[in-house]
Amino acid sequence: MAVAWERDLLGNARMIKIRHVLYTVGGASAVALGVFAIRRVRHAISHVSPVTATVTVNRPPREVYELLRDFSRLPEFMTYLDKVEESGEESTWTAKLPVFGNVMWKARIVDDQPGRLIAWESASGGRVRVSGRVTFETAPGRDSTEVRVEMKLGESRARARIAAAWAVKGDLRRLKCVLETGEVLRSDASAHVKPHAAQPATDAMAAPDFFIPHVANVDKGAVS
Amino acid sequence: MRANVFLGPGKVEVQRVPDPQLLNARDAIIRVTATTICGSDLHLYNGFMPGMQKGDILGHEFMGEVVEVGKGVNNLKPGDRVVVPFCIACGNCESCAMGMFACCENSNPTGWIPEKLMGHATCGCFGYSHLTGGFAGGQAEYVRVPFADFGPLKVPSHLSDKQVLFLSDILPTAFMGAEFCEINPKKVIAVFGAGPVGQLAIASARALGAEKIIAVDRVPYRLKMAVDKAGATDVINYEDYPLHESLLDLTAGRGPDAIIECVGLEAHSTGLQYVVDKTKQKLKLAMDRPIAVRDAILGCRSGGIVSILGVYAGFVDKFPLGSLMNRGLTIRTGQCHVHRYQTRLLDMIEKGTIDASFVATHEMNLDDTPKGYEMFMTKQDDVQKIILRA
Numbered sequence: 001m002a003v004a005w006e007r008d009l010l011g012n013a014r015m016i017k018i019r020h021v022l023y024t025v026g027g028a029s030a031v032a033l034g035v036f037a038i039r040r041v042r043h044a045i046s047h048v049s050p051v052t053a054t055v056t057v058n059r060p061p062r063e064v065y066e067l068l069r070d071f072s073r074l075p076e077f078m079t080y081l082d083k084v085e086e087s088g089e090e091s092t093w094t095a096k097l098p099v100f101g102n103v104m105w106k107a108r109i110v111d112d113q114p115g116r117l118i119a120w121e122s123a124s125g126g127r128v129r130v131s132g133r134v135t136f137e138t139a140p141g142r143d144s145t146e147v148r149v150e151m152k153l154g155e156s157r158a159r160a161r162i163a164a165a166w167a168v169k170g171d172l173r174r175l176k177c178v179l180e181t182g183e184v185l186r187s188d189a190s191a192h193v194k195p196h197a198a199q200p201a202t203d204a205m206a207a208p209d210f211f212i213p214h215v216a217n218v219d220k221g222a223v224s
Numbered sequence: 225m226r227a228n229v230f231l232g233p234g235k236v237e238v239q240r241v242p243d244p245q246l247l248n249a250r251d252a253i254i255r256v257t258a259t260t261i262c263g264s265d266l267h268l269y270n271g272f273m274p275g276m277q278k279g280d281i282l283g284h285e286f287m288g289e290v291v292e293v294g295k296g297v298n299n300l301k302p303g304d305r306v307v308v309p310f311c312i313a314c315g316n317c318e319s320c321a322m323g324m325f326a327c328c329e330n331s332n333p334t335g336w337i338p339e340k341l342m343g344h345a346t347c348g349c350f351g352y353s354h355l356t357g358g359f360a361g362g363q364a365e366y367v368r369v370p371f372a373d374f375g376p377l378k379v380p381s382h383l384s385d386k387q388v389l390f391l392s393d394i395l396p397t398a399f400m401g402a403e404f405c406e407i408n409p410k411k412v413i414a415v416f417g418a419g420p421v422g423q424l425a426i427a428s429a430r431a432l433g434a435e436k437i438i439a440v441d442r443v444p445y446r447l448k449m450a451v452d453k454a455g456a457t458d459v460i461n462y463e464d465y466p467l468h469e470s471l472l473d474l475t476a477g478r479g480p481d482a483i484i485e486c487v488g489l490e491a492h493s494t495g496l497q498y499v500v501d502k503t504k505q506k507l508k509l510a511m512d513r514p515i516a517v518r519d520a521i522l523g524c525r526s527g528g529i530v531s532i533l534g535v536y537a538g539f540v541d542k543f544p545l546g547s548l549m550n551r552g553l554t555i556r557t558g559q560c561h562v563h564r565y566q567t568r569l570l571d572m573i574e575k576g577t578i579d580a581s582f583v584a585t586h587e588m589n590l591d592d593t594p595k596g597y598e599m600f601m602t603k604q605d606d607v608q609k610i611i612l613r614a
Contacts, residue, residue, distance in 0.1 A: 169336075177330045
């Protein structure tokens with residue numbers, strides 16, 4: 001299928017097959033599309049920041065504020081948070097992350113309005129750069145609280161932002177459970193790090209700390 | 225302990241598994257004295273519900289004796305005889321405060337899974353996939369019951385297991401479906417599906433004062449029970465008579481004032497559309513076969529109520545939205561808010577105004593559960609409800 005001709009460097013006529021033209025055009029478009037797709041995805045990921053999450057808790061704002069302001073209790077419902085120690089203006093946060101291992105950072109409160117808002121930022125120079133705020137508002141027409149979290153994660157990688165968005169959402173669900181029912185509810189499946197069938201396990205109470213929030217109200221000694 | 229475990233579509237087995245333990249302060253451990261196979265268990269058994277995992281213990285309708293309570297449970301003590309609602313509710317969230325217990329916002333620790341499929345999380349249920357929390361079910365010797373200070377209903381010893389066991393699921397479910405219909409003596413009610421829930425929906429409609437109740441099914445022994453035991457006044461076997469025309473015929477062209485659909489996602493019908501629906505479901509192009517809902521919408525009188533009790537999992541095709549909208553129908557549906565009806569129905573049982581025990585046709589040992597599934601599936605030996613004893 002000869003359809004086009006060109007001359008080579010010595011001036012000889014040479015046939016170009018349309019197939020080759022199509023391959024070239026097709027290949028170039030595929031590459032262009034690929035590049036375009038990667039750029040779109042990167043753009044989308046970069047806009048995950050700031051991380052936001054919301055939940056409605058059937059308790060008054062003051063009570064929700066008080067639990068969140070008591071940093072030592074946060075590990076009860078924040079999956080990856082190991083402990084928080086407050087000393088004066090500053091607090092020291094330790095997280096146990098599945099891939100990154102133990103991470104520690106210092107943070108300070110930049111705004112604190114009881115029953116309305118807590119805003120914080122990490123101390124400069126640390127490995128973790130995070131700032132954020134959580135607001136508490138009475139839900140329309142009822143005595144429950146709309147909790148809104150907004151977090152900025154420095155210049156951290158997109159993966160970390162996505163993971164954080166995921167974790168914060170779950171943390172808020174568990175915060176709600178603690179405030180409304182007293183503790184984080186566990187199921188036969190959820191009490192394990194890896195996927196687990198809905199059947200009892202002898203090690204259900206021994207699941208690693210980074211997955212199972214500390215259960216403050218249960219006396220583990222009383223559990224057979 | 226022994227428990228009936230899901231191994232894959234069409235395959236369940238009674239296995240030895242670890243005993244349950246208290247995982248939360250508001251937990252109780254119940255020794256199961258009687259449990260059942262529910263029609264909705266068949267959807268799991270047949271592999272139509274997403275989120276099932278090999279090893280899941282099935283069963284969500286059970287009663288038993290309290291053997292251990294967590295320190296947050298003050299209203300129960302070892303030895304109490306209780307019936308446990310299939311849906312788990314905390315009693316503290318806004319949904320619970322509104323009486324929408326089957327929409328509890330705190331009972332589903334794997335709530336992010338249904339969020340993806342259904343837009344919001346559902347409540348937790350016993351033995352009903354990882355969409356509803358991944359809780360071990362009641363077809364076992366022991367069960368851990370979360371929020372035990374709120375859910376389980378203590379039942380008096382003078383009532384038999386058969387009389388009270390169905391308070392766990394099918395009786396309140398059927399009763400709620402009938403209540404949705406705003407029944408009065410003038411209203412004609414049709415009940416689609418004459419399985420255990422359908423039978424009790426008929427009985428509930430009768431208890432609420434309906435005088436004309438039409439039962440629809442294709443299995444003669446079920447239609448016979450609907451008339452003999454449940455209180456239906458008319459029956460339609462849609463394999464012998466065209467459904468829509470028969471409904472119009474029995475109501476002089478109006479259509480029933482309300483229809484209670486007790487069928488669910490594995491509905492049958494006659495004709496080409498059934499073949500199309502079944503093929504789509506097989507090819508995973510559709511999750512549910514919404515045949516009974518379609519027929520109910522088309523059959524119901526203009527301005528009437530369609531009460532959907534059958535279980536559906538996802539998205540459906542050929543939904544008669546035009547008929548629904550243009551004829552001003554009301555759809556009422558939901559997983560049953562069991563806790564809302566517990567004491568009221570127990571009271572009715574004690575007074576004898578409702579009796580659910582007639583649907584229990586068979587009793588077996590827990591070890592024979594796989595046989596029970598097979599039997600219920602293929603409708604052998606005029607089976608309705610099978611009670612399993614551990």
